[in-house]
Amino acid sequence: xxxxxxxxxxxxxxxxxxxxxxxxxxxxxxxxxxxxxxxxxxxxxxxxxxxxxxxxxxxxxxxxxxxxxxxxxxxxxxxxxxxxxxxxxxxxxxxxxxxxxxxxxxxxxxxxxxxxxxxxxxxxxxxxxxxxxxxxxxxxxxxxxxxxxxxxxxxxxxxxxxxxxxxxxxxxxxxxxxxxxxxxxxxxxxxxxxxxxxxxxxxxxxx
Numbered sequence: 001x002x003x004x005x006x007x008x009x010x011x012x013x014x015x016x017x018x019x020x021x022x023x024x025x026x027x028x029x030x031x032x033x034x035x036x037x038x039x040x041x042x043x044x045x046x047x048x049x050x051x052x053x054x055x056x057x058x059x060x061x062x063x064x065x066x067x068x069x070x071x072x073x074x075x076x077x078x079x080x081x082x083x084x085x086x087x088x089x090x091x092x093x094x095x096x097x098x099x100x101x102x103x104x105x106x107x108x109x110x111x112x113x114x115x116x117x118x119x120x121x122x123x124x125x126x127x128x129x130x131x132x133x134x135x136x137x138x139x140x141x142x143x144x145x146x147x148x149x150x151x152x153x154x155x156x157x158x159x160x161x162x163x164x165x166x167x168x169x170x171x172x173x174x175x176x177x178x179x180x181x182x183x184x185x186x187x188x189x190x191x192x193x194x195x196x197x198x199x200x201x202x203x204x205x206x207x
Contacts, residue, residue: 028075032060032082039086049088056081 036056040046059074059081066074 028078029060029064032056032063032078035082036060036085039082039089042089045086045089045093048090048092049085052081052085052088056085 036053040053056078059078063071063074063078
């Protein structure tokens with residue numbers, strides 16, 4: 001009777017130990033499944049590493065079905081698969097962020113190049129306008145100089161014509177003065193001749 005009680009007690013202990021092992025198995029499976037669920041529902045990481053997440057699920061399912069002697073190896077594989085799924089998701093998300101930053105950097109450089117090109121275009125346009133204004137001012141100065149030269153030439157020609165006209169007037173006046181002097185001399189001479197003839201006649205009549 002005492003021996004039977006010992007066997008029953010040993011059987012109970014074995015059953016309890018088996019139950020504890022199964023409970024631990026269930027806890028590991030639940031822990032790993034919970035980790036995968038959190039990864040899948042993560043708004044930043046859940047969309048990445050889909051293949052790794054699926055393989056991790058398979059590894060956890062294999063852990064749940066593993067025999068006692070294979071359980072340690074199955075647990076190790078399942079944990080590594082879960083860790084790999086999360087690490088791969090983090091890596092892919094980081095790569096996406098890097099690519100996004102690269103695109104933003106490229107866009108910033110492109111925008112900077114565009115701004116520099118626009119500034120260069122505006123500077124070129126400003127210089128072109130300045131050159132055009134300088135040309136127009138130079139043309140105005142040349143035109144003004146040509147007009148002034150033409151006006152000076154016209155004034156000089158007019159002065160020459162006036163001088164010539166004045167010379168003609170002076171010559172005519174001189175000729176008129178000469179003619180008047182000649183006429184006066186002729187008149188004086190005629191009057192002298194007339195006086196001389198009158199004196200001769202008076203002398204003849206007195207004799």
